[in-house]
Amino acid sequence: MDNTPMRTRLSVHLLRSPARMSILGFALLIAVGTALLMLPASAAESPLGVVDALFMSTSATCVTGLSVLDIGRQLTLFGQMVILLLIQLGGLGILTVSTLLFMMMKGRPTLSGQAIIKDTFTYGEGKQTVTSVLRAIFATAFAIEAAGALCLYLRTAPSEGWRQAAYPAVFHAVSAFCNAGFALYRDSFVGYREDWIVNGVLGVLIVIGGIGFVVITDVKNRFIGGRDRLKRLSLHSRLALTASAILILLGALAILFMEWNNTLSTLSVPGRLLAALFQSVSSRTAGFNTLNTGLMANETLFMLCIFMFIGACPGSCGGGVKTTTIAGLSVAAISRLRGFRRPQVFRRTLTEASISKATSVVMMSAVVITLTVMVLMVSELGGISHTRTQGRFLELFFETISAFGTVGLSTGITDTLTPFGRLTIAALMFIGRLGPMVIGLAVSRELISRIQFAEENIMIG
Amino acid sequence: MDNTPMRTRLSVHLLRSPARMSILGFALLIAVGTALLMLPASAAESPLGVVDALFMSTSATCVTGLSVLDIGRQLTLFGQMVILLLIQLGGLGILTVSTLLFMMMKGRPTLSGQAIIKDTFTYGEGKQTVTSVLRAIFATAFAIEAAGALCLYLRTAPSEGWRQAAYPAVFHAVSAFCNAGFALYRDSFVGYREDWIVNGVLGVLIVIGGIGFVVITDVKNRFIGGRDRLKRLSLHSRLALTASAILILLGALAILFMEWNNTLSTLSVPGRLLAALFQSVSSRTAGFNTLNTGLMANETLFMLCIFMFIGACPGSCGGGVKTTTIAGLSVAAISRLRGFRRPQVFRRTLTEASISKATSVVMMSAVVITLTVMVLMVSELGGISHTRTQGRFLELFFETISAFGTVGLSTGITDTLTPFGRLTIAALMFIGRLGPMVIGLAVSRELISRIQFAEENIMIG
Ligand SMILES: [K+]
Ligand SMILES: [K+]
Known part of the structure; x- marks a missing residue:
């Protein structure tokens, strides 16, 4: 085993204790990013303090997009490059780790560590090694980002200049594919809200970046490569695609209805359609906006909170509790109401393990968000009557869920947070990211065999 | 069967299609109550309009306590008696129905209707018939209410007068045991906030009324009657008692901490302890208040929203998704995180049916609340920017969950709702009540045997 190349040995470690390796890896990346952002070379004016540098580094690494700075003006090109690199490494990092973990666990949740590694290295009739999977992920990601950057460049170059348009095109393509939501413009993409090509390119990058590598591969093999033309899409891919489509459509319709006379009111009718659709695509995890979030109606902000909580698909760059988690629980609830003993969908039965994992993830996430909201309300508002802090609840609630879902939308209060509030939000981005x-990993490890206690019903409802 | 007494035939119907019978029964009671409250004899001034009469009748029947009137002043004694009767019938109704249904389903979720009825009539070695269970429920409820009324009377008579104190004592004892939360005083029990006896009596009535008849019987047989002195408490009773104790303690501590310098600030230190404890006991479903809800801090209101969502124990007069529902899901999440294959607690294993029922109830409730909040924000605020309606989100969110959980706490906006808003809240009280x-019933009916599809995992988290 001493001849194993470095890369493979890393993978072995990753697979042996994936949670610890991911947490350490992300923490290290954030620490390096913080140090780089504190350099005088990063800031256009005075250097960043440690809290703000840590906040920005965490936000970039966790591809969140919440920002206490106007990065297009207050950071130098060097500082912006640090952000871009953190986004790229953070985005690819989470994509890689979660994809490998899923491939490793697929259908074999009780193998011991060693066996899993051996098994994973020869996944799929000995053809797919960890190295080949990593290579495929990187190749796919870079190809999509390059294509996106080229499209953005060709669209914006005529107006912005052939030289000046290149860098923003690359930055925004990476930011979109990684679902990071960082933009070089102070108002995100409000200025491009009626530009169908820019919106279309960003939207496609966001959707592909948020759907997950497993689904991309599955769709490619089934419809494009033709390797598995006769096989059906996996249940996971079907659920992920269906849930995403439903959420995008429902979200767009709801935003259209709820914002028609508010933030959409100044746009043409096709412009309203485009803006509603883009905002729906972007709000679950990407975090770009073409509408002014700070002026939206209460009902829209509340719906966006739910969308941000749900988030993207697992094994992608996106955050949240994940579409398939909510889809799985919905299938369980609906199947039971329809009188089926087990959760069924698309002529398949969901495993009990999937449902109990989903329950764990949603319960833990709800508890974390609830506690954070309460802590922030105490720290930012000082425990005074809600009548003297009207409107702050919704703003802090929105900010908290945005951080947890690594979305990056904000009503505009990020740079008004206290240092304690900034650190709390930074911690939540990290928790929301990993x-x-x-939790999904923890509940998938080898299950303890103990005395099985007798079963007993309790009253529900 | 034609000789079966009326009472038994009703029970047979109830057990055959319990959902339909409950819904019809409550709807009928609300309709009669609405008609009575619209009579000129009910109102102290001009007669109630249909919307307000319907709202008040629904609120009383569903033992919610939200009110668009000051019932102590704007209703006549006759009108108040109508409210009291609706509370008593609604409270006993839900207590009876849910207890019978649990006894009927206990451990036999797949028996057919006829078999269940036969089985239930001879539940527990042929001793407990439906009639005997009903008799026991009524006897217990009236005994507790009478004892509570007597205590309240003896406490308040010296100051309020031996004649005047009788009626409020009865009204408030019934309102407390039924977890209705209606009070004859305009400010609920703020005037008694440092009265340990009044708070204690109300608190005990609320807890007993919210713990459920099954638990009461279980505890009595185990500790008092001695019939089952050697048997352990059922898993249901253990979970219900533990969850209630944890919620009451945690809630009191949190309120103490969060309101110390706000609504508690004018009280003595023992007074603060009492008020925090009472508010914690009352907020999950009873809805009395000794602190001014309208002046609480954001974080307190948010925590109360979660408490109101959880609610009381099933088979009681209380509302919400129920303590055991949340306890069951928590046990499932924690067991899984600790590496157990099945949800285990108190040396027992929770059935898969309990967990999937709990998932259905929570998912459906969350969807209903979310949609209602959004509808109310559109109807009450008219879809304008949240910056022009600051503070309204939290107020409407709080009101909605209060209605769903049949709690009755309010920041004070109930009588400012539009007629559409009042009807929506009334509908939600009804939905939240039943x-x-x-849903718990629907998912317990005989499960359809169909083709079992192959199992497949999905990615979670
Ligand atoms: K983001
Ligand atoms: K109540």
Whole structure:
């Protein structure tokens, strides 16, 4: 085993204790990013303090997009490059780790560590090694980002200049694919809200970046490569695609209805359709906005909170508790109401393990968000009557869920947070980034065989 | 069967299609109550309009306590008696129905209707018939209410007068045991906030009324009657008692901490302890208040929203998704995280049916509340920017969950709702009252045997 190349040995470690390796890896990346952002070379004016540098580094690494700075003006090109690199490494990192973990666990939740590694290295009739999977992920990601950057460049170059348009095109393509939501413009993409090509390119990048590598591979093999033309899509891919489509459509319709006379009112009718659709695509985890979040109606902000909580698909760059988690629980609830003993969908039965994992992830996430909201309300508002802090509840609630779901939308209060509030939000971005995956992992490890106690019903409802 | 007494035939119907019978029964009671409250004899000034009469009748029948009137002043004694009767019938109704249904389903979720009825009539070695269970429920409820009324009377008579104190004592004892939360005083029990006896009596009535008849019987047989002195408490009773104790303690501590310098600030230190404890006991479903809800801090209101969502124990007069529902899901999440294959607690294993029922109830409730909040924000605020309606989100969110959980706490906006808003809240009280139980029933009916599809995992988190 001493001849194993470095890369493979890393993978072995990753697979042996994936939670610890992911947490350490992300923490290290954030620490390095913080140090780099504190350099005088990063800031356009005075250097960043440690709290703000840590906040920005965490936000970039966790591909969240919440920002206490206007990065297009207050950071130098060097500082922006640090952000871009953190986004790229953070985005690819989470994509890689979660994909490998899923491939490793697929259908064999009780193998011991050693066996899993051996098994994973020869996954799929000995053809797919960890190295080949990593290579495929990187190749796919870079190809999509390059294509996106090229499209953005060709669209914006005529107006912005052939030289000046290149860098923003690359930055925004990476930011979109990684679902990071960082933009070089102070108002995100409000200025492009009626530009169908820019919106379309960003939207496609966001959707592909948020659907997950497993689904991409599955769709490619079934419809494009033709390797598995006769096989059906996996249940996971079907659920992920269906849930995403439903959420995007429902969200767009709801935003259209709820914002028609508010933030959409100044746009043309096709413009309203485009803006509602883009905002729906972007709000579950990407975090770009073409509408002014700070002026939206209460009902829209509340719906976006739920969308941000749900988030993207697992094994992607996106955050949240994940579409398939909510889809699985919905299938369980609906199947039971329809009188089926087990959760069924698409002529398949969901495993009990999937449902109990989903329950764990949602319960833990709800508890974390609830506690954070309460802590922030105490720290930011000082425990005074809600009548003297009207409107702050919704703003802090929105900010908290945005951080947890690594979305990055904000009503505009990020840079008004106290240092304690900034650190709390930074911690939540980290927890929101790795928490659901780590919980998913923790509940997938070898299950303890103990005395089985007698079963007993309790009253429900 | 034609000789079966009326009472028994009703029970047979109830057991054959319990959901339909419960819904019809409550709807009928609300309709009669609405008609009575619209009579000129009910109102102290001009007669109530249909919307307000319907709202008040629904609120009383569903033992919610939200009110668009000051019932102590704007209703006549006759009108108040109508409210009291609706509370008593609604409270006993839900207590009876849910207890019978649990006894009927206990451990036999797949028997057919006829068999269940036969089985239930001879539940527990042929001793407990439906009639005997009903008799026991009524006897217990009236005994507790009478004892509570007597205590309240003896306490308040010296100051209020031996004649005047009788009626309020009866009204408030019934309102407390039924977890209705209606009070004859405009400010609920704020005037008694440092009265340990009044708070104690109300608190005990609320807890007993909210713990459920099954638990009461279980505890009595185990500790008092001695019939089952050697048997352990059922898993249901243990979970219900533990969850209630934890929620009461945690809630009191949190309120103490969060309101110390706010609504508690004018009280003595023992007074603060009492008020925090009473508010914690009352907030999950009873809805009395000794602190001014309208002046609480954001974090307290948010925590109360979660408490109101959880609610009381099933088979009681209380509302919400129920303590055991949340306890069951928590046990499932924690067991899984600790590496157990099945949800285990108190040396027992929770059935898969309990967990999937709990998932259905929570998912459906969350969807209903979410949609109602959004509808109310559109109807009450008119879809304008949240910056122009600051503070309204939290107030409407709180009001909605209060209605769903049949709690009755309010920040004070109930009588400012539009007629559409009042009807929506009334509908939600009805849904919140029967919904979780009906869902629990629906998912307990005979399960369809169909082709079992192959199992497949999905990615979670
Ligand atoms: K983001
Ligand atoms: K109540």
